[in-house]
Amino acid sequence: MLLRVHPADDLIVALHDLPAGKTAVLEGQPWTLKEPIQAKHKFAARDFVAGDLATMYGVTVGRATQNISAGALVHTHNLKHEAAAFSGKKQHMAWSAPDVSRWKNRTFQGYKRHHGPAGTANHWLVIPLVFCENRNLAFMREALTRALGYAQSSPYERYAQRLADGYRNGQDLTSLASLELDALASPLPLFPNVSGIKFLEHGLGCGGTRQDAIALCNLLAGYIASPNVAGATILSLGCQHAQVSLLQESLSTLYPHYNKPLHIFEQQKSNSERDMMARAIRTTFEGVALANEQSREPCPLSDLIVGVECGGSDGFSGISANPAIGHTADLLAALGGAPVLSEFPELCGVEQSLCDRCVTPELADRFVHLMRTYEGAAQACGSGFDANPSPGNIRDGLITDAIKSAGAAKKGGTSSVVDVLDYGEPIRKHGGLTLYCTPGNDVESTTALAGAGCNLMLFSTGLGTPTGNPICPTLKISTNSTLMKRMSDILDFDTGAIISGEQSVEQMGESLLELCIATASGTYIPKAVALGQDDFLPWKRGVSL
Incomplete structure (x- = not known):
């Protein structure tokens, strides 16, 4: 009680x-x-x-x-809101790793890459370097997803069609009200070893600062180099700030071993739009066909790079779902994997404990610098981290940012902090927690985590959210059983048994690890993946809480 x-x-x-x-x-x-x-x-x-x-x-x-x-x-x-002061690493916090002997010889069925960790999925990307190419992106999406069998048949479209057909055939509105939604129809792709073709539509690439263009290219380079991606097609207009050369520089600097197929089409250098589109569609088709030659094979659990996220949080988030995710993160760290904790505005008040978990004073100092720079930018705009909790958060018990943050940080478990990274930097360190600078905005943060190299995400929610990602399978973790029963169509895992006392945080964390392995192997399909919830929102590096 x-x-x-x-x-x-x-x-x-x-x-x-x-x-x-x-x-x-x-x-x-x-x-x-x-x-x-x-x-x-x-x-x-x-x-x-x-x-x-x-x-x-x-x-x-x-x-x-x-x-x-x-x-x-x-x-x-x-x-x-009030939070304690912090000032770098003050004490050494030794980590007592959990017993992971039962998973020591376990593997997941993934897609091995020539360099770096294996993928939990095998996508092909089509990316515009500037919003001017979004129309061409839409044409390619409509053409390729339908022709290759990746277009999901929407139950809502079929429902509307049945309503229209019934009305056309003389049924009255009362009888039409009894019609029910069909189940989701699973697509039958032409290339079953390719998880899908994903189209990263966005509104950036020109009109902002040069720093905006560099940040966008760093993010897109991360998506192209992701372990979950087999290759990519790039659409460029030609005159925008986010030049092809900037993207190539990001790839060569951040991912020097990159060797996947990358096909670039620049409209202002093409004979015509029709010519460019025909070549882009044909080349993409050929790339997907080649990617289909790779199949899943056993990969070590140390290859799992797992972003931990929360959204639509409630007063139980820091008590059930987040601590369970945190235990899963500790198990992964002990197995040589890489858990990643982001959302810096939601670490306000727990900075000192995170500093003390850093393996070096230099890492703690970098974390302090990133937090203070972020908070300073927010205050310069007349806001601050204290403005982070949403009306839904407050309504459900998260009444200050420090309360929200202390519960949110539980997703990061207790392992040593082995790296601290700014937005757009690739994840390199395994065997401990990485702190990754992103906004608290759910989709800006998940977009960044996938671009940093995460091949799986765990996302807790107490109010319910459909959030997903185009390339990174995202498991939705419910904080309470009432929500799980009501929104089971978009949620994957229920930690309500922690609230009722039926299971411990550790038991839930172990069960969640098993679900991670099944998801990474393709034997469990997260609801966000099945629903085609492909949320992609680059951070423009302005103030976003």
Whole structure:
């Protein structure tokens, strides 16, 4: 019924709705509740005087703006964001790795690459260097996905067609209301060893700063070099800031061993649009046919590069789904894999513990620099990390950014931090956690993680979200069973048993690792993949929380 997440906490979490006047007891301590406390929300474990600091997850998460009585609801009307100061590596935090002997000889069925980790998928990409080519991209998408069997038959289109056919044949609106949606229809591709052709439509490439163009080219280079990609077709207009030469420079600098097929078509150098499109479609077809010659084979679990993400978070996120993901991350790190934690605005308040987990003082200093630079940019625009929680977050108990951050950081587990990277840099280190600078915006962050080299993603949600990625299989992890039952069509894994006490965080993390292996092997298809949820949103390096 109640939970104190850390022994030092003076905020108590309600695991179920609690009525006003109820005497709630935890660890032998009683509180008479001054008002109703909804599940996921917090009440004061002690009397607060205005100005007192509040603690949750063992860290400072807010400051009381008025007196708060023990047993009273703690919310935005009486608590504001406050986070502890941080200043680089202060102490060494030794990591006690979990026992992974049962997975020591396990493999996944992946796509081996000439250089670097294996892929969990085998995609071909079509990428515009500038938004001017989006129309041609759309033509290629319509032509190739249908002809090659990758176009998914939408149940909504079929439903609308059945409604139209029925009405045309004289059925009244009342009888049409009884029609139900069909199930998803699985495509039958011409090239079964190619996971799909993905089209990375975006609105950048020109009109911004030169730095914007470089950041875009670094990101696109990461997608082209991804272990989940077999080759790519590039569409360029010719006069834009994001020049072909910039993309080639990004590839040669960041991925010096790149040797996959890369076909570039520049419209202003072509005889005509029709000529360019015919050549692009034909060359892409040939590339996909060659990529189909590769099939899945056993690959070590150390090849898994797993981005951990949260979106549509609730008051249970930091208690169930995120800690379970964190344990999976620790298991992967112990197996030589590479868990990656992003969303820097959602690490506000836990910076010191992350600094102390860094394997060198230099890494801690880089993390401090990236965090302070990001926060400074937000403040220069009249905002700050404190503005990160969304209305949905606040409504479901995440009332300050520090509370949200302390729970969000649980996705990163407890392993040593072996690298700290800025946006657009490739992931290199395995056997520990990488901190990766991205916004808290879900899709900007998942877009960056896939571009950094992640070949799998774990995404927790307490409110529900359909988010996916074009090239990186994304597993959606529910924080509670009520949500899982209601949105099972877009969610993959339920950690609600942690809230009910039926399973431990460790048990859930182990089960999630098994699902990761099945997904990486292609034997489990995440809902976001099955639904074609291909979210792609480059970060323009402005202020995005």
